Amino acid sequence: MHIRAPGPLAKVRFTETEMPFRAPLSDIRFILGKVVPLAPVAETELFAEATADLAEAVLGEAAKLCDEVLAPVNRAGDMTSARLENGVVRTSPGFAEAYRAIAEGGWVAVSAPVASGGMGLPQALNMAIHDMMSGACLSLQLNPLLTQGQIEALDHHASDDIKALYLPKLISGDWSGTMNLTEPQAGSDVGALRTKAEPNGDGTYTITGQKIFISWGDSDITKNVCHLVLARLPGAVEGTKGISLFLVPKLLPDDDGQPGARNGVRVVSLEHKLGLHGSPTCVMEYDGATGWLIGEENRGMAAMFTMMNNARLGVAMQGIGVAEAACQMAVEFAQDRRQMGVIADHPDVRRMLATMRAEVFAARSIALACAVAGDMATATGDRDWAARAAFLTPIAKSYGTQTGMDVSEMAMQVHGGMGYIEETGVAQFYRDVRVTAIYEGTNGIQAMDLVGRKLSDDGEAAYRLLEEIETGAEVARVTLPDLAEDVWAAAETLRESTEWMVTQEMPDRCAGAAPYLSAFALVLGAHYHLRAALAEGGTGARANLARFHIRRLLPQYTAHLTAARDGANGVMALSPEALAS
Amino acid sequence: MHIRAPGPLAKVRFTETEMPFRAPLSDIRFILGKVVPLAPVAETELFAEATADLAEAVLGEAAKLCDEVLAPVNRAGDMTSARLENGVVRTSPGFAEAYRAIAEGGWVAVSAPVASGGMGLPQALNMAIHDMMSGACLSLQLNPLLTQGQIEALDHHASDDIKALYLPKLISGDWSGTMNLTEPQAGSDVGALRTKAEPNGDGTYTITGQKIFISWGDSDITKNVCHLVLARLPGAVEGTKGISLFLVPKLLPDDDGQPGARNGVRVVSLEHKLGLHGSPTCVMEYDGATGWLIGEENRGMAAMFTMMNNARLGVAMQGIGVAEAACQMAVEFAQDRRQMGVIADHPDVRRMLATMRAEVFAARSIALACAVAGDMATATGDRDWAARAAFLTPIAKSYGTQTGMDVSEMAMQVHGGMGYIEETGVAQFYRDVRVTAIYEGTNGIQAMDLVGRKLSDDGEAAYRLLEEIETGAEVARVTLPDLAEDVWAAAETLRESTEWMVTQEMPDRCAGAAPYLSAFALVLGAHYHLRAALAEGGTGARANLARFHIRRLLPQYTAHLTAARDGANGVMALSPEALAS
Known part of the structure; x- marks a missing residue:
């Protein structure tokens, strides 16, 4: 027995510092342009400055920072942990300089209040930047994400004196x-x-x-x-x-x-x-x-909850960003590696690459849809937008981080034996991203939040979302009838399950919470894929990816909903003692 | 943002050497007794010595070795890697002593040829022991597994001189x-x-x-x-x-x-x-x-292929053994940890524990069914048994190792923030087991072996297995009509997909290979769960677990088979360039 290595030795290909990463600018641009448009946000008074040109410039600059400054320190952060010396934490090599670039570039300030020195831009842009930063260097991205949460909490709840003293320092990144x-x-x-x-x-x-x-x-x-x-x-x-x-x-x-x-x-x-x-x-x-x-x-x-939505969304972006980086690495490897031809041409390898890319697109669209809804709520005070942002948050967090885990697992699988060698780098993604499903509320807590608090409006926010999905499918019927029909049918089944869910007691809801959330994420993902396909006329790469998602991945929703509606009895009948061995 | 820890600090609960593990003796006993019985093997002339009493004694001794000798060195193996010193590999602390216990206990010799000093016992027993050893200490278990593969290769292909010189030394464990x-x-x-x-x-x-x-x-x-x-x-x-x-x-x-x-x-x-x-x-x-x-x-x-089936089955046991250990640790943690009551009583946590246990049982039954089929083939020379063992091998390997990954991921999730801390120990399972899906033929290679070589009999071996599943479901109709119906319907759908699969060209088969394998594993798992439920009269803990598996997990087969029959076009339409970003 041996490890079947589909690669030259890892150490030959990657040096300790070289981590190829290109911030997913085109995908983010496309999603904020055509799938969950930022335009309505920029049409509000509050976010009038967030024009397409400005968004383009900001995202472009962020991408440069990620590719040129953050990604190069990612390996060093893994190999040389932060350490405690005489009561002071010493950070990993290069982190201080990279952090300075974040702070001096104003990247902590993106969505911070203008009155305190922030840029006051939409969270949709801020979250897109966190997506890119997470793919480049998750360990470091976490620092400004936390600072931003604190800025938000202080801005909403602190006294004017505290605000005046702390906010400028936090927003400039001088303090964290x-x-x-x-x-x-x-x-x-x-x-x-x-x-x-x-x-x-x-x-x-x-x-x-x-x-x-x-x-x-x-x-x-x-x-x-x-x-x-x-x-x-x-x-x-x-x-x-x-x-x-x-x-x-x-x-x-x-x-x-x-x-x-x-x-x-x-x-x-x-x-x-x-x-x-x-x-x-x-x-x-x-x-x-x-x-x-x-x-x-x-x-x-209550003060903590103020910033909870954005913090959870920030963790969603972490999962998505790492998934992006892992996906890029796997595609690149599969295009180079020859084993009976280039392995990217083997149908099963292509299947893995397609799954990774389809899931990243779905998770990113869901998360950015959540951010856009939050911005609309902030700008307009509209309760429906607020309810949508609240509803999408646990889905974005749970599905985004699950995507991070699944995609990095698949990326390692594409690498074969080489993936298991630490020097290759894909193992770092696998290890780093694992915590995102745990912190800021475990994914189980997210699912319970969804079926508990977020369905406590008797499903109103859910139904409005399903309405949008079904309307979208009806529009798509002309161009992509088969895909449209699949998405429409899925939304309809999900509606029935939602109707069931809102009438249940909490134990039954909770026993089905995780699969219900998974089904919702799949259907939403299919919806955004369909939109993407339509935006390009129903043909081309995005339509192919949509077809792959809708035909190959979406069908899992039925099994999830079967499990979601199974109730608590079957689960609770299994005592921990019986499950112990 | 912070890690939401559902536990006291890891270091408080586990010392560096303490890894609670109980070899899954009762589950193995039950499976070899009632689910995939060893009895017919013991009725053959070749394995006449493998009586129930002897099997019981051997498994009991192996369990003691695992609990008392191997499990205690598992953490040390993780924390102090083997290292190269002046050209010689120095193994982890305690490994030499633990290995000596393996060798001196005769555990390398279990299925080795009697003529060369082996015990000549069925592989079903040997594999059950590997299951237990893998849960106790995967790194060390790999050593005798490899030696056994070499013994098998030499026994079949080496000259008498080589056999006389090497086999006794390998079988005694003096040499590896x-x-x-x-x-x-x-x-x-x-x-x-x-x-x-x-x-x-x-x-x-x-x-x-x-x-x-x-x-x-x-x-x-x-x-x-x-x-x-x-x-x-x-x-x-x-x-x-x-x-x-x-x-x-x-x-x-x-x-x-x-x-x-x-x-x-x-x-x-x-x-x-x-x-x-x-x-x-x-x-x-x-x-x-x-x-x-x-x-x-x-x-x-060809010589390598002689031992391939058992080597792959050995890796299946690795996945299952680690899953068992991770499951035990999660159940124990969930019973101790209080967060708004004991967390094992939260429906979503119970769902995770039940999923873990249901999958371990399914994977173990499939793998031991494969081993029993191999033993019957060896003992009787019957081609149908050989074809069954060959057919089950890639399923056992792929599903067993996927179960290892999925269960250790869930076990970490149950631990919350504590699971992410290395001292807790569950992270080691997550890291260790990852390679089992890669080595000895990646799981993608297994899936292609299944739809290529193993269906090259026009599906004969598959249909015989499906026949058995349907017959089993018909027997179960009296006692557990709803579960029996679900299993029967699943087998029927799987038969249709198999009929489709055998008529396809290789690219289309390969594009659907992995989901086809997943569906087959699910249906087989449900079949063995149903048998287990019936063996206990259709009530009690095993029936509850069967119900959970069949109602909650089995339904995924439809989505897998939809993907399995999607063909290669949709996948290959997605160019690597388009998937790159």
Whole structure:
């Protein structure tokens, strides 16, 4: 037995720093142009500056940054983990310079409030940039994504003084931000957290407790690190209703607003993770640290939820970006590698490449549709747009990250034995992307959010989306009758399952939540593929890809919906003891 | 953003050496007793010794070895890779002792020929033991699996002198064996290899060339390492018909048959792999090494194929064994971990656990059915049994290893953030098992073997299997009418797709090979689940699991078969250039 290697030795082909990556500019351009158009967003008053020309320029510049600055440090981040030295996190080689390019290029500021120095551009552009940055270097992209979440939270909930002091520094990228929710006993159940906040009587609070899994909890690439920390005030009720949000900077700002004295917070240790080695994952100790209340007392969860949609969407982009990079690597390898002819010409290899590309397109379209809906909601205050963004968020997050896992698994498979060798690089994608299905709410939590909170409008948002899909299919009937019929029938079946779902009790919904989400993602993906095909007249590469998706991948929806409607009894009849062996 | 950890810190729960694992004795016992019975094998003259009592004793002893000796070294193998020191491979801590327990316990000898010191027991028992050993320590299990392959090849093709000299040493585990096929340009396309063999005129040959991806190509845990090397004789035709097989020991046996002078073969380097760190993967340099021809000149591929079925089945057991271990770890974690109640009681978590257990059972039953068929073929010479074993082999290999990947992915998901931390241990399963879908013929190669060679009997072996499934479903109609109907209908649809498949040209078959294989595995899995349910009277835990599999997982077969029958045109219309971005 041996590893059947379909390649020359990995180390021959790739050096340790060379990671070929081209930001998926043409796909993003096409999707924001023809599939989930950005144009209506630019027609709003709020986003009037986001013209097609500006979007083009911004995306083009971002692509350059990704190809030329971020992608080249990705391998180094994997091979030389961030490390803790004398209480300070030292980042991977090249990360400081690459981060400086992000900050100085204004890439933290894309969607940040104009009043505080941001560019105020739509999240659809910001998320497209996160897609590109994630494919280039996931570990580093996570840093500005977190800072942007903090900017959003402070902008909505902080006092004017706090905003004036912190926002410009965060938006410029001089300082970075983190989110501190998790404690050993409080993961998905945030309400179980125990970190304490005691009022000092001067408007500040003393924060004490331990937080774990804090991404970029410290680093040497920004001048300060600002922590948003969930904690309990004295006498707070148990559960999520007794949680407040505090801002705790690593270095206390002095009178000039410059980083001053050390605060009572330190990094205890870094986690040794499967991947994402360039991103320091910290255990944080708060020992009498000084913090400032953000938002109202005991309303910390609400403040966190403000930024949840965009944070989850940002993680969707992570999955999609890594999938893009893995897909590119696999296609390139398959075009070069000869085993009884070029392997890209073997039907089963071509099938894998096509599956990867079709899924990346579907996931990207869903995620950008979610971003566009969010921008429309922000710009117009329209509740339907807001409901759509909320509905699409768990689908985008779960399907985007599942696509990241599936595509990087397939990309490794295309590489054969060489894929298993770390120097080839595809293993890094496989390892890095795995966490995206876990953090920011596991994909199981996303599915429960979908069938619980997001269907709590009796399915209204879902039905509006299905309406759009069916209308789209009817339009497509003229040009692509067979594909249109398949999409229409799928939407109809999904509608029936949605009607069933909204009448069920929560255990039955939850037992079918994950397959229901998968089915919805498949049908949405087919819908956007169909739109793409129509946009190019029903022929050519995009129509071929749409045909592949609709004929080969979409049919899985029936099995998913069968499982979705099976209820909880069959699942719960299987006791953990019986499942143990 | 942060990792939502559903657990106390990994390092708190597991020490570096503690890996809870219980060999799946009761499941294996049940399957070999009631689902794919070993009894008919024990009724043959050849395997008359394999009585139920003996099987029970052997499996019980193997389970003890796995739980007490192998599982405890698994983490050390991951954390301290095998390494190359001054040309010698130093194995991971504890591996030498654990290997000694394997060798001294006679576990290399289970199915080896009695005439040479083996136990001559059925492969069904041997493979069940590999299942258990893989779950305990995959890196180490690979070593005896490879040696067994070499024993089989030599027993069938070597001269009596070679057999007398080598077989006892290999069977006792004093010496180990490797397979040397792959070269940088020759992976799945073995026929492209260039290693040369020149006859020396004295019955020996001089071997020169480089081989890559050689598992256990060297180590310090056996007294000698014997390589089976594919090479070309002078003037050999191109392709697989010009390949011969040679035995090349690391140390040339002296006149007493003891390891003597160094042969001209050395380890150039070890690969840095995603997982399986305890198994040294070597680049081997043959520089005028002395070898002995095994079998006839230019018939090396045929000799290799002799052992291919069992080697592939051994890899199936690897996937299944790791899936078992990952499943156990996830169930245990889910029973302990509290987040709004014990997480095992959350329907979506229970769904994941049930999926894992249902797939492990299906994969294990398919693989053991394959082994039993092979034993019946060996014992009776019956061509139908041989055809069944050959047909089931690619299904067992591909589905078993896919199950290994899927289950370890889900096991990590159940662990949430903790699963991403290396100390928890589930990440090792995820990394280790990934290679099983690649080596010993990628899963794509398996699928092509199925629709090509294994359907080249016009589907006869497939139809016989489908007949058995339908007959089983008819028997089950009395007790479990709904499940029986579902299985029967699935078999019928699969029959229609098989009828379609055998009439197609190869490109169309290959474009549908992977989904066809997936559908076959699902239907077979449902069949064995149904048998298991019936064996326990149609109620209880096994019936519940069967119901879960048939209602929730089996329905995917329709989508797979739709894809299987889509033909090559749709796939090949997507050019690699169009898929690149």
